[in-house]
Amino acid sequence: MLALLIAWQGRQLLLMVVAGVLFAIFLDALARWTAGWARLSRGWSLAVVLVTLTGLALVVAVGAYPGLAAQAADLAEGLPQAVRKIRSALENSPLSKVLPSGSGDAQRVGASVMSRVFSLAAAAADAVVAAVVILFVGVYLAADPDLYRRGLIRLLPRAARERARQVLSELGRTLRRWVLARLVLMVINGGLTALGLWIIGIPLAPILGLIAGLLNFVPNIGPFIAAVPAILIAFAQSLTHAVYAAVLYLVLQMLDGYVFTPLAQKRAVALAPALIISFQVLMGLLAGALGLLLATPIVAALAVLVRMLYVDRPGEESP
Numbered sequence: 001m002l003a004l005l006i007a008w009q010g011r012q013l014l015l016m017v018v019a020g021v022l023f024a025i026f027l028d029a030l031a032r033w034t035a036g037w038a039r040l041s042r043g044w045s046l047a048v049v050l051v052t053l054t055g056l057a058l059v060v061a062v063g064a065y066p067g068l069a070a071q072a073a074d075l076a077e078g079l080p081q082a083v084r085k086i087r088s089a090l091e092n093s094p095l096s097k098v099l100p101s102g103s104g105d106a107q108r109v110g111a112s113v114m115s116r117v118f119s120l121a122a123a124a125a126d127a128v129v130a131a132v133v134i135l136f137v138g139v140y141l142a143a144d145p146d147l148y149r150r151g152l153i154r155l156l157p158r159a160a161r162e163r164a165r166q167v168l169s170e171l172g173r174t175l176r177r178w179v180l181a182r183l184v185l186m187v188i189n190g191g192l193t194a195l196g197l198w199i200i201g202i203p204l205a206p207i208l209g210l211i212a213g214l215l216n217f218v219p220n221i222g223p224f225i226a227a228v229p230a231i232l233i234a235f236a237q238s239l240t241h242a243v244y245a246a247v248l249y250l251v252l253q254m255l256d257g258y259v260f261t262p263l264a265q266k267r268a269v270a271l272a273p274a275l276i277i278s279f280q281v282l283m284g285l286l287a288g289a290l291g292l293l294l295a296t297p298i299v300a301a302l303a304v305l306v307r308m309l310y311v312d313r314p315g316e317e318s319p
Contacts (some may be wrong), residue, residue: 009289011286011287012287015287017133018298019294020133020136020138024139024142025175026180026183027138028174029052029143029146031046033050046143055237069266071204071206075208075229079233082233082235082236083232086237087316091160105259145172152164152168162247163308167304167305169306170304171301175297175301178296178300181261182216185256185260185264186213186217187213187254189216190209190212191209191213191215192252192255194206194208195209198250199243199246200248202241202247204233208226212226212228212249212252216256218280218292219296223252223256224249230245230249231249232243271296271299271303274300276296279298279299280292280295283295
């Protein structure tokens, strides 16, 4: 009971550690590929990966960041305008009778704005702290994963250590396949979204495609969240553009769910969509945005644990 209470109080830190583990798995996969391709040792392979990723980040920051930052500023300016246009259209429709009045006390509105500003500042500070923790946990775990694996196994009784090694190995393989498959899907979805929006004439297509790619890390829910700003921006042009944008996101979501995801994750753990969505909602309620972000890899890991520790227990025949 005490352990559960401590875990509950420290759930945000635990989720940061989980994110750090996923980042370490990503670095480990790249280091393995580099070691096999360049015939380098584990340490040198990881160093090459870290230097390469740092260099790519600097190139993006110097080359692409100004354009993306300008588009992000235009998006931040365009979204409120799109919302006002939608509200104006609704107020001139029969639905105006059920809409709340736009009038209100100026002081109350100002206080609400200041409260949101402080909330955004606190969220930004929390995000920076989380990023630092995830970065250091990931790098240290990737540098010597066997050290932490051996330490964890030594906490268990001797009779359970061999099975624990098997479980940890399977967990590593499953999460490595999931992470790499998800990254591929993020690139495909983001690229197709940006291309599709550009073809139908929606402004800010690159930044909207980037948002769609990043949110694709959260299966099922992420793409629908990414569709909201794109449809709002499209509606600011015309209702026809908004319909085109909605259809584009719907088609891409269907392709992702029925074509891309099954192909990319055919070797990873297979999870029922209803199970994933239910666990995403639960983690979102319990731990906020970070819980929603990490819900799918966590439920994938839990599925491996249940299968290896309960369903396929040693000494028992599988049905």
